[in-house]
Amino acid sequence: MPHENDTCFRGQESVNYFSCMIHLWEEWTGLENMENYFNYLDYLVWVFTPLAIVFILPLFIVLFIYLSILFLHVYKRKNELKEAYSYNLWDGARKTLATLWDGHATIWHGYEIHGLEKIPDKGPALIVYYHGAIPIDYYYFLANVIIQKGRTCHSVADHFLFKLPGFKLLLEVFSVMHGPQQECVRALKNGHLLAISPGGVREAIFSDETYTLIWGNRKGFAQVAIDAKVPIIPMFTQNVREGFRSLGSIKLYRWVYEKFRLPIVPIYGGFPVKFRTYLGDPILHDPNLTAAELADKVKLAVQSLIDRHQTIPGNIFRALLERFHRRHKED
Incomplete structure (x- = not known):
């Protein structure tokens, strides 16, 4: 042929x-x-699209944060002339952003908060919480405190946040500090709420689906509560690790962090799992407790919230199925 x-x-x-x-x-x-x-x-494209999405979604949270910062700058310029006549220039901005973040929480994570009545309407308290890979649950908590309690909550954050471009105004408006202990005590003695995660960046990077508390021997937060004579309220958010995960288990990232103290570990996720924040019973001031004893007591309280409300090990697919199955039953 x-x-x-x-x-x-x-x-x-x-x-x-x-x-x-x-x-x-x-x-x-x-x-x-x-x-x-x-x-x-x-x-x-079919193989790699899901992989790309789980690394891109966390960037939307960063974008949302920068849009919040942009809003604050616009708000500041618009209200500069009113500052001399306003009781607090930033009240409106905080409430607006709190509403936006609360909307995001409701739509994407079906966010719920249990025990908000344990946060005092007036006076100081120290909130101690578990730190997820991205503490987005804490942002949602702040939004609820602003909306439902009409209060702001001071926050203790890692030094690297203060070095990020554009973050200065956001940190100032929402009363974020990096310490030291004297500043924390002063904020509490002035009647403010204050929140801190003893695990901090290390817990964010190296904790995993087992929800291990990585507090080491940190007891400075307990000393702050003792010096200010305030109650401590433990806090934990269910499925926060299923929402976002870090690759901190890879030895290279651990070496980079230990060597250079650079929190550059990749984050993936953004999964629309159900978030429920639980606030435990306040641990009242006891002058007979040392800082080490109080720190252990608070750690046990946070661990108790994890044990009661979190399935261990956490599983992303199970958390997704549970949320949508529950939504289907409610419908």
């Missing part, structure tokens, strides 16, 4: 001239294999 090219050059009438030229062009340019290429490309 003669090759198709031969039939073209021999001028056989059975071969359409135009079809023959297209075939020769495809053969010369290699386009005859394009369908296979597109099929392969489609396969790669």
Whole structure:
């Protein structure tokens, strides 16, 4: 049987001239294999799209934070002339952003908070919480305190946050500090709420689906509560690790953190799992407790909230199924 090219050059009438030229062009340019290429490309997109999404979604939280910062700058410029006549220039901005973050919490995570009545309407208290890979649950908690309690809550954050470009105004408006202990005690003695995660960045990076508390020997927060003579309220959010995960278990990232103290571990997730924040019973001031004893007592209280409300080990797919199955039953 003669090759198709031969039939073209021999001028056989059975071969359409135009079809023959297209075939020769495809053969010369290699386009005859394009369908296979597109099929392969489609396969790669199908395989890697979910992987790309889980690393891109955390960036939307960062984008949301920067949009919040942009709003604060616009708000500041618009209200500079009113500052001299306003009791607090930033009240409106805080409430607006709190409403936006609360909306995000409700839509994406079906956020619930249990025990908010344990936060005093007036006067100081120290809130101690478990630190997720991204403490987005704490942002939601802050929003609820602003909306439902009409109060702001001072926060203790790691030094690196104060070095991020554009964050200065956001940290000032929401009363975020990096310590030291004297500043924390002063904030409490002035009647403010104060929140701190003893695990901090280390817990965010290296804790995992087992929800291990990585507090080490830290007891400074307990000393702050003793010096200010305030109660401590433990806090934990169910499924916070299923919402976002870190790759801190990889030895390279642990080495980088230990060597350079750089919290650069990749975060993935953004999964719309159900978030429930639980506030435990206040641990009242006891002058007979040392800082070490109080720290142990608070750690046990947070661990108790984890044991009661979190399935160990956490599982992303199970958390997703539980949320949507429950929503289906409610509908």
